[in-house]
Amino acid sequence: MHLPLYQVKAEFFRMLGHPVRIRVLELLQGGPLPVRDLLADIGIEPSSLSQQLAVLKRSGIVVSTRESGNVLYALAGADVSDLLRSARRILTVLLTDREAVLEQLRRADDPADDLPLPLPRNIPDPPADPEALLDPDAGSDADLHGAAHFPR
Amino acid sequence: MHLPLYQVKAEFFRMLGHPVRIRVLELLQGGPLPVRDLLADIGIEPSSLSQQLAVLKRSGIVVSTRESGNVLYALAGADVSDLLRSARRILTVLLTDREAVLEQLRRADDPADDLPLPLPRNIPDPPADPEALLDPDAGSDADLHGAAHFPR
DNA sequence: AGTGCAGTTGCAGAATTCTTCAATTCCCGA
DNA sequence: TCGGGAATTGAAGAATTCTGCAACTGCACT
Structure with missing residues (x-):
């Protein structure tokens, strides 16, 4: 499976191209956070945030884990x-x-x-x-x- | 004029989110190039390339100068x-x-x-x-x- | 089991971005 | 000044991405 290189890179940047997603990544730089906190900080409706989190998760740049009732999101480690x-x-x-x-x-x-x-x-x-x-x-x-x- | 921060950043990344634009930026890393060369390397029709170059130029990440008949594009210097x-x-x-x-x-x-x-x-x-x-x-x-x- | 909160998913309509084709502008050389 | 190649611009239709509402899933707690 040979990768269509520029597509992959472009898609990566496009994945970053949304204010909410940027905000989330910057918030997560301080460490993992539960959706609740992200929600409080960003102030948009839950479903919108979820949509954007899903995009980030699909790309693999963040991961989520369930932590007693809430969901925690964290950067996938990459710099x-x-x-x-x-x-x-x-x-x-x-x-x-x-x-x-x-x-x-x-x-x-x-x-x-x-x-x-x-x-x-x-x-x-x-x-x-x-x-x-x-x-x-x-x-x-x-x-x-x-x-x-x-x-x- | 106070900047809506995340929008600006997101827009910056979105600007990068296109295969042709990425390709152009990478080609320009080797130094300024005339549209003709970009065209030859990338192999899409002139008008398409021009559209994408215009996007890059609008964002300010590249600049163009006219050089005896052809147009030269170059990175705007930023790293x-x-x-x-x-x-x-x-x-x-x-x-x-x-x-x-x-x-x-x-x-x-x-x-x-x-x-x-x-x-x-x-x-x-x-x-x-x-x-x-x-x-x-x-x-x-x-x-x-x-x-x-x-x-x- | 039943209730309720935390998140997510499914979608439809709105808004953006892409792709192309045709027309145009700019220059340079004849 | 005219002919032409080099690039850009304009616009319309196609394709994607966003937004927000409604319905749904998973868990924890009783």
């Missing part, structure tokens, strides 16, 4: 933290650039809000605390639903 | 390699587990192909060359279309 850290690093830079561009725009007049694109690579002057922007526990209860896209 | 490496590491483990389970199944009879799930964490005996399975350049021209999912 999920490394991955999230790498992603955070990249995002920090991407967003920093974006911020820079936005500010640049604000400074100049306001030529139609529909700009072409940021021209990355060369952080003019790092805003306050870049890394903090993407800290695992920042913005905890921000709405997990509304859309928030990269510029179109 | 994409680190990210892909982390992902590879995790995938290696996940798939290794999966393989182990499959083999275990093969060894026993064949009780319905629809098993529950692998029970990760504790690599029995690492098959030949795990890391190689996910090498950036393995399986180059495998079909980039057909579905290849994690077990359902």
Whole structure:
């Protein structure tokens, strides 16, 4: 059985591509947690969380065990933290650039809000605390639903 | 403008969640390349590639420049390699587990192909060359279309 | 056995993302 | 300035993924 490589990788990333799933993984970095706690932290209805947990479980990145009445979820051990850290690093830079561009725009007049694109690579002057922007526990209860896209 | 954190992260991963986009990022790790070359390597029709390149560009993870008639694409500098490496590491483990389970199944009879799930964490005996399975350049021209999912 | 809470599963409709084809824009060389 | 190749854009239909409601399974406790 030879693996269709790019599909597998893409599918892996897609599996990570959902706010609730990301939130769960980050919460689990602190150790196993019962569904109840995840539910309390994330604040969505049980069935939705269950759906997303199922996705994570199917991929094998988390495992669940039954612990006297409740179900415990835990990272499947792989270094999920490394991955999230790498992603955070990249995002920090991407967003920093974006911020820079936005500010640049604000400074100049306001030529139609529909700009072409940021021209990355060369952080003019790092805003306050870049890394903090993407800290695992920042913005905890921000709405997990509304859309928030990269510029179109 | 306060960022809806998990959305941003999720969107970042979703942006990576497509075989063609992954392929492009990996090819670009070797340095900037003209669309023509990407096209030759990946073998899909130009407009499709362009669509995917546009997605990558919108996110800011790659940039393009015009170079006498052709367009050159390049990683936006962020350490994409680190990210892909982390992902590879995790995938290696996940798939290794999966393989182990499959083999275990093969060894026993064949009780319905629809098993529950692998029970990760504790690599029995690492098959030949795990890391190689996910090498950036393995399986180059495998079909980039057909579905290849994690077990359902 | 009976009750109730904790989680999960099944689905249908809504929302997104993909894939393709056709049309268009940009440049470079004749 | 015209011809063309190189890429991109626009749009429609197909395919996936999400969301939320309702019904269901498993356990623990009496």
